[in-house]
Amino acid sequence: MTALLSGQTYQRWRDILVLAILYFATAKLGHSLALPPGYVSPVWIPSGIILAAVLRRGYWIWPGIFLGAFAVNVSAYLDTSSLQSLSNALMAGTANGVGHVLSAVLGAYLIQRTTHTTRPYKTAAQGFALILFGVVAGTFLSALFGVTGLCATGFIPWSRYGATFATWWTGDAVGVLVITPFLLSLERHSLSRWILPEAWLFAVVLGITALHGLMLPEHVAGHIALVSLTPLVMWSLFRLTPSITFASVVFISAAAITAFLIGHGHFIGADANANLIELQLFIAIQVISTLILQSVVLEHRATEQRLRLARDQLDATVMARTKELKTKNEALQVSEARLRALIDHLDSGVVVHAPDTSILLTNDRAETLLGLSEAQMAGRLAIDPYWRFVDRQMQTLPVESYPVSRILATRQPLENMLLGVVRPDRETTTWMLANGSPLSDARGELIEIIISFFDITHIKESEQRLDHLAHHDALTGLPNRLLFNARLQQSIERAERCSGSLALVFVDLDRFKHINDSQGHPAGDELLRQVAHRLAKAVRQEDTVARISGDEFMVLLEGVGPTEHARVAVEQLIEVFKTPFPVRGHPILMTASMGICIYPQDGQEVDELMRNADIAMYRAKEDGRNGYQFFSAELTKVAIEHAVIDTALKGALEREEFALVYQPQFDLADRKLSGVEALLRWRHPELGDISPARFVPIAEQHGVILEIGRWVLLTACRQARAWHDAGLDFGRIAVNISGNQIRGAGFAETVHEVLLEADCEPRWIELEITESFVMRRLEHSVVQLNRIRELGVQIAIDDFGTGYSSLSYLKQLPIDKLKIDQSFVHDIPEDPNDMAIIASIIALGHALGQIIIAEGVEAEAQAEFLKTKHCDQVQGFLYGRPVSATEIAPLLLPFAAPKKTQHPIEA
Numbered sequence: 023m024t025a026l027l028s029g030q031t032y033q034r035w036r037d038i039l040v041l042a043i044l045y046f047a048t049a050k051l052g053h054s055l056a057l058p059p060g061y062v063s064p065v066w067i068p069s070g071i072i073l074a075a076v077l078r079r080g081y082w083i084w085p086g087i088f089l090g091a092f093a094v095n096v097s098a099y100l101d102t103s104s105l106q107s108l109s110n111a112l113m114a115g116t117a118n119g120v121g122h123v124l125s126a127v128l129g130a131y132l133i134q135r136t137t138h139t140t141r142p143y144k145t146a147a148q149g150f151a152l153i154l155f156g157v158v159a160g161t162f163l164s165a166l167f168g169v170t171g172l173c174a175t176g177f178i179p180w181s182r183y184g185a186t187f188a189t190w191w192t193g194d195a196v197g198v199l200v201i202t203p204f205l206l207s208l209e210r211h212s213l214s215r216w217i218l219p220e221a222w223l224f225a226v227v228l229g230i231t232a233l234h235g236l237m238l239p240e241h242v243a244g245h246i247a248l249v250s251l252t253p254l255v256m257w258s259l260f261r262l263t264p265s266i267t268f269a270s271v272v273f274i275s276a277a278a279i280t281a282f283l284i285g286h287g288h289f290i291g292a293d294a295n296a297n298l299i300e301l302q303l304f305i306a307i308q309v310i311s312t313l314i315l316q317s318v319v320l321e322h323r324a325t326e327q328r329l330r331l332a333r334d335q336l337d338a339t340v341m342a343r344t345k346e347l348k349t350k351n352e353a354l355q356v357s358e359a360r361l362r363a364l365i366d367h368l369d370s371g372v373v374v375h376a377p378d379t380s381i382l383l384t385n386d387r388a389e390t391l392l393g394l395s396e397a398q399m400a401g402r403l404a405i406d407p408y409w410r411f412v413d414r415q416m417q418t419l420p421v422e423s424y425p426v427s428r429i430l431a432t433r434q435p436l437e438n439m440l441l442g443v444v445r446p447d448r449e450t451t452t453w454m455l456a457n458g459s460p461l462s463d464a465r466g467e468l469i470e471i472i473i474s475f476f477d478i479t480h481i482k483e484s485e486q487r488l489d490h491l492a493h494h495d496a497l498t499g500l501p502n503r504l505l506f507n508a509r510l511q512q513s514i515e516r517a518e519r520c521s522g523s524l525a526l527v528f529v530d531l532d533r534f535k536h537i538n539d540s541q542g543h544p545a546g547d548e549l550l551r552q553v554a555h556r557l558a559k560a561v562r563q564e565d566t567v568a569r570i571s572g573d574e575f576m577v578l579l580e581g582v583g584p585t586e587h588a589r590v591a592v593e594q595l596i597e598v599f600k601t602p603f604p605v606r607g608h609p610i611l612m613t614a615s616m617g618i619c620i621y622p623q624d625g626q627e628v629d630e631l632m633r634n635a636d637i638a639m640y641r642a643k644e645d646g647r648n649g650y651q652f653f654s655a656e657l658t659k660v661a662i663e664h665a666v667i668d669t670a671l672k673g674a675l676e677r678e679e680f681a682l683v684y685q686p687q688f689d690l691a692d693r694k695l696s697g698v699e700a701l702l703r704w705r706h707p708e709l710g711d712i713s714p715a716r717f718v719p720i721a722e723q724h725g726v727i728l729e730i731g732r733w734v735l736l737t738a739c740r741q742a743r744a745w746h747d748a749g750l751d752f753g754r755i756a757v758n759i760s761g762n763q764i765r766g767a768g769f770a771e772t773v774h775e776v777l778l779e780a781d782c783e784p785r786w787i788e789l790e791i792t793e794s795f796v797m798r799r800l801e802h803s804v805v806q807l808n809r810i811r812e813l814g815v816q817i818a819i820d821d822f823g824t825g826y827s828s829l830s831y832l833k834q835l836p837i838d839k840l841k842i843d844q845s846f847v848h849d850i851p852e853d854p855n856d857m858a859i860i861a862s863i864i865a866l867g868h869a870l871g872q873i874i875i876a877e878g879v880e881a882e883a884q885a886e887f888l889k890t891k892h893c894d895q896v897q898g899f900l901y902g903r904p905v906s907a908t909e910i911a912p913l914l915l916p917f918a919a920p921k922k923t924q925h926p927i928e929a
């Protein structure tokens with residue numbers, strides 16, 4: 023059988039069969055308890071079994087119900103005497119079966135539907151559902167079908183339908199009340215409680231009490247025992263399991279029914295129906311009160327259990343959370359300590375502000391930089407009288423520009439803001455580079471602002487030092503050209519705004535180079551320092567003195583407008599040079615040439631003003647130095663020409679743009695060639711021929727004359743050697759020497775070198791030196807000229823008569839020849855003055871044993887006059903213009919006996 027059916031199906035059919043048999047057996051027991059007159063059982067146990075079976079096993083068990091109920095009815099009413107009887111029995115059985123199936127299935131369905139449980143005794147609501155759907159409604163159907171079936175088949179007359187229905191229904195209802203809760207409460211695991219001494223004690227006490235109370239109604243103690251049943255059951259409710267409690271109710275019901283059936287106890291009276299109803303009411307009250315109380319107790323216990331569970335869970339959660347928090351707290355403390363150590367070792371100061379800018383936290387470095395301890399800083403606001411923040415220009419920062427304020431306003435990080443901190447306990451400003459960022463919580467609310475600042479004072483100081491170096495002259499400490507230009511620009515803008523004026527003075531030391539050359543550079547530097555110091559002292563606080571190059575200074579006189587005001591200021595500058603400068607124990611008398619220009623009339627731009635002051639200064643130089651000159655428009659043309667020539671001069675020698683021409687000189691008495699004068703010529707590819715009268719002074723100013731002068735001397739010497747080698751008799755070649763050349767200490771050596779280099783005999787050369795130079799530098803000139811003369815080279819004084827020479831001076835000078843300046847010759851024979859001067863010069867020179875030569879002789883009359891005055895030699899266009907060496911060579915021939923070659927030769 024089991025092989026044919028699956029395991030589950032077999033079990034089900036087994037359970038169905040067991041239920042049918044159980045139903046049949048308990049129904050038979052019920053029938054045996056049935057009492058006249060209705061022969062209805064006071065408690066119909068199968069009803070309780072089948073409801074419990076459906077609830078516990080499922081709806082599929084219904085065939086067991088049907089079979090049991092059908093079989094019971096058929097067995098009770100089976101009459102095979104006639105087919106009708108048999109049919110009636112089967113029909114009644116079927117109605118009974120259907121009624122009980124519907125009773126159990128519908129009751130179970132409604133209970134489950136409303137309580138969602140198959141054990142509907144654990145809460146009060148479940149208990150009520152069990153009573154309503156299982157006890158009242160379900161049994162109504164079984165009674166309806168059962169009684170109707172019996173009446174319809176004639177086993178019971180219709181006249182007794184109501185009474186039978188009532189007793190059937192109440193019997194079924196009591197059966198469900200007594201049996202179902204008990205069967206539902208049976209749990210395997212709870213059966214172990216049944217064997218506890220407490221349960222046994224309870225069973226014994228209950229049994230004795232029940233039997234005593236139910237069996238002995240007339241006895242006073244019986245009443246007491248009966249009344250004691252309820253507390254006993256209640257004790258069970260609280261102390262024992264639901265199955266024991268419900269079992270006790272079953273027991274009490276069984277005892278009551280037994281007492282009722284055997285005619286003892288409380289439910290015995292004259293009216294049998296009343297007795298039955300009383301019994302059923304007793305049982306119903308016992309069971310319902312127990313069921314409800316049990317459900318309340320269970321619900322309470324369940325609630326308690328849930329609460330306990332919840333509490334346990336809560337405890338566990340709290341413990342876990344506490345542990346977690348403790349762990350986190352410890353980790354946090356470690357992390358905080360680590361962070362604290364970290365920020366305290368930072369090279370940057372750190373200050374944490376609250377959103378109201380009060381200080382929450384600082385590190386060690388911040389304490390050092392801000393000069394207060396953490397405790398002193400805590401709670402202070404960003405704006406505090408103790409410290410003051412300044413910007414790059416040392417202007418006090420407004421509070422809204424503080425780093426913390428800027429972050430508060432923008433909610434953005436701040437990067438590399440430079441600011442200075444001025445503290446009352448320090449004289450100097452501490453410069454810092456501040457960075458910062460806002461810190462927000464998870465909701466985006468600003469909670470803190472963290473500012474870090476790095477001390478860059480040393481960088482700032484270096485920057486200031488660099489800035490000073492970049493804008494100041496290292497030697498004198500005065501502003502340099504860069505700073506001067508900037509200040510001049512500012513002054514111009516200021517003057518422009520308020521229609522003001524200013525004066526610019528270009529100061530150039532006269533012949534400073536000579537100090538360097540003769541005394542050495544340290545002496546030159548010392549002199550420059552003293553000049554700078556005196557100039558700076560000679561002007562007002564608001565004026566600026568700058569050194570713009572070697573020996574050039576610029577003075578900016580603020581607010582000086584009219585020329586007369588400027589003149590007063592410049593006179594003060596000139597005064598500076600009146601007192602000698604003590605350099606290395608020797609007083610040095612230094613002069614300066616100054617050029618002045620005034621804003622706005624002489625220029626509006628920096629460059630223009632500087633250039634015009636420079637032009638004016640050059641004019642002062644040309645005017646004989648040691649003086650000043652105001653700028654005028656006419657100066658510009660000269661200055662431009664000057665600048666053009668100056669530029670063109672650079673490299674002219676290398677480009678071989680120079681050449682020498684030679685002008686003959688003759689003995690006046692016999693008209694024999696006595697010599698030639700070498701004259702420099704410069705042909706610039708673009709500017710054309712430029713007169714030495716224009717470019718020599720410029721070359722002298724810029725020192726180029728030394729190179730050019732050496733080239734002239736060398737070329738003349740070589741020419742002398744060439745002519746001599748060619749057998750030409752040229753007498754001497756007179757070479758013009760600039761004062762700048764002689765000023766140098768080594769000029770005699772230079773001449774010697776050149777003579778050697780050109781293999782030129784000294785007697786072939788004559789050097790012409792201007793009278794004005796010799797007179798200015800008499801002592802020096804005497805020394806130099808003697809040394810030159812010692813070489814065997816002749817010396818002539820050029821432009822004689824213009825330099826205010828005195829007889830005593832002339833006597834000291836080692837001179838061979840005096841050259842009367844052509845300006846005296848020019849007006850002969852018209853100007854008696856000049857003629858008298860010429861006569862005097864000739865007489866004077868002859869008295870000193872010197873040869874006299876007159877230059878610029880253009881006319882016979884001039885030659886005649888000179889001849890009458892016994893002038894020795896003449897030079898001029900009358901005799902010959904300056905020409906090249908080749909051109910002059912034929913002129914040399916008549917006077918020379920050729921030695922090696924008959925051809926004129928160029929050097």
Ligand SMILES: Nc1nc2c(ncn2[C@@H]2O[C@H](COP(=O)(O)O[C@H]3[C@@H](O)[C@H](n4cnc5c(=O)[nH]c(N)nc54)O[C@@H]3COP(=O)(O)O)[C@@H](O)[C@H]2O)c(=O)[nH]1
Nearest residue numbers: 701702714715734758759760820877878879880897898899
């Ligand atoms: N340091 C140097 N100075 C030099 C050199 N070469 C020339 N000079 C000087 O330049 C000035 C101008 O010289 P230059 O234009 O060459 O004029 C000379 C003659 O050409 C001119 N001269 C000669 N005879 C006459 C004449 O009859 N009438 C007239 N109007 N001019 C004439 O005179 C100049 C010569 O002058 P000086 O030297 O004083 O004899 C001039 O001062 C030159 O000195 C040089 O190489 N180095």
